[in-house]
Amino acid sequence: MTASPNPPPATARTPRLWWLSLSTLGIVLAAHLGSSLLWRGRLPDPVATHWGATGVADGTGGLTTHVLVGAFTLVLLGILMPAAARSLAGPAGRSGVPLMAGLGNCLVVGIGGMFLSGLVGQLDKPAALGTRMESTVLVAGIVLGVLWGIGSALLVRAALPPRAPAEGDASPGPASAVHAFAPGTVIASTVRGPAWMLALMPVLAVGMAVLGFTAGRESPVAFWSMVPGIAIVLGAGATCLAGKVVADDAGIRVHGGGFLKMLHVKPADIEQAEAREITPAEFGGWGLRVSGAGVAFIMGAGPGVIVQRPRGGARIYSVATMADAEAMAGLLNSLAAGRRQAGSST
Incomplete structure (x- = not known):
């Protein structure tokens, strides 16, 4: 009797995952860069680069800093999440690929809306400090992110091949069998870990250092406060991956x-x-x-x-x-x- 071939893993047929994720990233990144350039004449100098929990700007920096921080965050999520999704596929239908893909696209759109709402709230204002995120834009970004996250997860799920049980799946061998081992056996x-995750640790460390140095030009405390975080990122990467x-x-x-x-x-x-x-x-x-x-x-x-x-x-x-x-x-x-x-x- 000829055994039926094992089906390809779910990650082998996920071009839709990357197509959706990279298209989402490209559109949001274009909106982020385009709005910054289009409105640069209507924005205060310096612009807001940080907002408190209530949505009020409490930190400022150059427009270049705003562009770089937003672009770094969006690109990191836009590449990290689909790469992570490919590592989640497992046997017996235990696949987190659609969930991770949807979550990634949701975050990219939502965070892009957050950056955009911050810019809109500063338009034609004399100073950035004290301005608020434009709530309409922020809510619209969050809602759109959630809807697109759900939609893209469903689209990725529909593209995954069904897992046909391989021959022998119904009666697996005794995984917990006891065998005789000589004393001293080692x-x-x-x-x-995945190559993308091993590469992520130094990228995060360098990104944190660059952002800390940029902010540290106005407040050295901002830079030195990131040093423990950089050490934790590198230490965790060295020991846990x-x-x-x-x-x-x-x-x-x-x-x-x-x-x-x-x-x-x-x-x-x-x-x-x-x-x-x-x-x-x-x-x-x-x-x-x-x-x-x-x-x-x-x-x-x-x-x-x-x-x-x-x-x-x-x-x-x-x-x-x-x-x-x-x-x-x-x-x-x-x-x-x-x-x-x-x-x-x-």
Whole structure:
């Protein structure tokens, strides 16, 4: 009997995702740049670059700063969100692609409307401080963003191929089988996050430094207040977007960035281990995540080890290959079985 070929992953057929996202970004970015140039003669100097929670301008800067901040924010979201959506597709229909695509387009349109409403509120005003965002434009931008977010999510969802179950899906193998392992066995697997996310960390750090330096020309405090944020971004990127997962007689743990030990589950705390495909949509995103399902070190859709504990939530680890996941789960189940056997004999 000839086995039916496995269907292509959902991310392999998502040109509509990029077409919708990049078209949305292009239109909003053109509106942002065009309105700044068209109205530059009617705007105060300097212009408002920050608004408080009530929509009143409380910070100013050059028109160039306004243009760059808006463009950087829009481009970052317009590229980040569809790239993130491609990493969310998982097996068994656990796909966050439409949701992430819709959210990205909603944010791009809504934030573009926010920047536009700030400019409209300053037209023909003698000074920027104290001006308000134009509420009509702001509300219209938010409503349009929500509607287009829902619409684009539905369009992307309609373009995804249906997932036909692969042969053997109805009766999967025992992912938690117990195998014999020699004492001292060590299984290690190095895993890294998506390339776009690894590149995002230095981009964010540089962007924060540039924006802080721009604002710091008027207030040095604004620049130095960003230094801790830059350190956190770089530190989180180094430790939470790459790691080495190790399973041995001491249990399982991950060394974030290869050096920071995290999520150590000792043999006494192992109830059962399972090897299966996992996806960021299940656990709230990439990196070190805390959710109702447990604490996860997840680098994307792919092989993973899920360790159930007698007390507390599960621990979830992304690994490089399904062979690594199955070997680790087998070793951990062997340790748990040995512990239970030792306990019953005493």
